[in-house]
Amino acid sequence: MNILIAGGGIGGLTAALALHARGHEVTVLEAVREPKPLGVGINLLPHAVGVLDELGLLPALRGMAVETSALVFANRHGQAIYRDPRGLEGGYSHPQFSIHRGELQMRLWAEASARLTVISGQRVVGVRDGNIALIETTGGPREQAADLIVGADGIHSALRRRLAPDEGAPCWRGVMMWRGTSWAPPFLDGRTMVQAGHSQAKFVVYPIGAPRADGLQLINWIADRRVREPTPGLTAPDRADWSRAGRIEDLLPTFGRWRFDWLDVPGLITRAEQMLEWPMVDRDPLPRWRLGPTTLLGDAAHPMVPIGSNGATQAVMDAQALADALSHHDDLDTALAAYEDERRPLCARIVAMNRQEGLDAILDRVEALAPDGFARLADVIDPAEVAAEINAYKAAAGHRTRMP
Template sequence: MKIIIAGGGIGGLTAALALQARGHDVTVLEAVREPRPLGVGINLLPHAVAVLADLGLLPALRGMAVETAALVFANKHGQAIYRDPRGLAGGYSHPQFSIHRGELQMTLWREASEKLTVLSGQRVTGVRDGNVALIDTAEGPREQAADLIVGADGIHSALRRRLAPDEGAPCWRGVMMWRGTTWAPPFLDGRTMVQAGHSQAKFVVYPIGAPREADGLQLINWIADRRVQPPTPGLTAPDRADWSRAGRLDDLLPTFGRWHFDWLDVPGLITRAEQMLEWPMVDRNPLPRWRLGPTTLLGDAAHPMYPIGSNGATQAIMDAQALADALTHHADLDTALAAYEDERRPFCARIVEMNRREGLDAILDRVEALAPDGFARLEDVIAPAEVAAEINAYKAAAGHQVRR
């Protein structure tokens, strides 16, 4: 089939490669005129890495990422609550990678450009007659027909708007995120991801590159979440024009300035950041459907969710595989799109709802409520088996599969 994918992000490019590998004629239309390796770090869970490995990208991933050995949950004093082995160290079939989002996207962009048609400066604004994409370019509007149009154009998706024209702005519940990268000495074993604090103030930190030979410093990715308003109904996020603006130290140090752990200097990371950007933590309500005629959605266009549990890019990659599989197993397009949606839409809707309830991070709030001043022994505060059960229940619901 002739397939148009609106959006050249991680999900859209993975879908393009997966569909091209199945013999389809794929064109990616990306709104940005000159794609660059923007953004900060993300985590790719093992089931997403398996999809990229099937596309021949595992060597490239190993060369640019850190193989995550564990995720550690800690309180705001830096005391460990639970250590969850990840990737090969956790018994999975594939590694988990901590990686720079922009470098991953540009790797996918180069791979796709060699194998199929990838056009930049091409913003899909709508669809006419079911299968004709309406496209804005610097030279003016144009149209392009296809057998299938896939909306992978993010949280502000034009194709999603066809299904939910009155949806309005993304949902915001008063939490802002500051994301940064800092060159710093490796912490713990140099391969561990940590989530410390609680829902009112949380610090997530992990390395996204190997230590430099010159000075031994490692590029550390960090995310600071802080509630700035109570989660009242109808709360409106900052204007979209302010998203990804430069963060200010004055917004973070009053909260995180005393978080000096035995193994990490949190305010030191923040103050030495080479870049720091600010976002509202937003999502959207799950849609009752993703398809309209020969169009469907994928990734953040379909299911934008809070960045909890490393599910953002991972679930977009899983969408890509599921769509390619559905088109392979069903000759009829409508049947294939129904099968894809039946597999992915309820699953991702559950993750959206779980993440609204703090998802994996809910255990941090429980420990904070029970022991705000820290603890001498975790078992005096909460049963370790109870912590493990709660974390493993979320992981099972989010699609983690440990090799047996």
């Protein structure tokens, strides 16, 4: 098939590589004229790493990421609530990787550029007659026909608007995120991801590179803080303000005393090399992703609150599912229906779970039961109950220890 993918992010590029590997002729159009390694850290869960391994990318990932050993849940005093082994240490067939988002995108971009057609500076703004993409370029508008058009163009997707023209702005519940990177001494074993605090104020931290010669390690961190109470119709800050530079003075009143035995949170914040501010947003699940020979993928299909490391991971899983569906069904409409039937209910479930704090709900429970901390966790909550809740979320979100 001749396939056009709108969007050269992680999901779109992975889909392009997966579809090309199945013999399709693929073109990727990316709106940005000069893609650069922007952003901060993300986590790739083992099932997504398995997909990238099938595309021959595992050696590259090992060379540019930290292999996550565990996810630790902690209270705002730095006391561990639960340690969840991850990747190979958790019995999975593949590692979990903590990695710089921009560096991963650039690696995928290079791989795709070497194998298929990737064009920057061209934005898909619509579709006419079912299979003709309307494209904006610096030289003016143009059109391009394809057997299949895939919208992988993010939370503000033009192709999504064809399905939900009156959807409006993304949903916001009053939480802002500050994402930063800092050089600091390794914490714990140098490979652990930690989520500390609760839904009103949470600090997520993990390394995204090996220690350099001076012993310092590049640490990715995310500070979440509720700035507005969730109310119906609450509007997020204007899109033009997304990813603007954050200010240290907005964080220290909340996190300035979060000094743990194993991590100095205010010290990490004040040493930030970069710090960006984002609203924590998602969108309501769509009743369908396809319209004629078009479909959606990644954040265009299912933008979700960033809990549980699901954003990039679910986009990668979409890519594999779409490639599989096209391989298993000769009829395009049947293939797109099969892809959507596999992916849409799962992703809608994750959106709903993350709106209820997802994995992080246990942090709120411990905060409510022991706001001043605890001497022994078992005096506050049954550790087996914590484990069961976390494992239930993981199962519902598609975690699996072995590739199919």
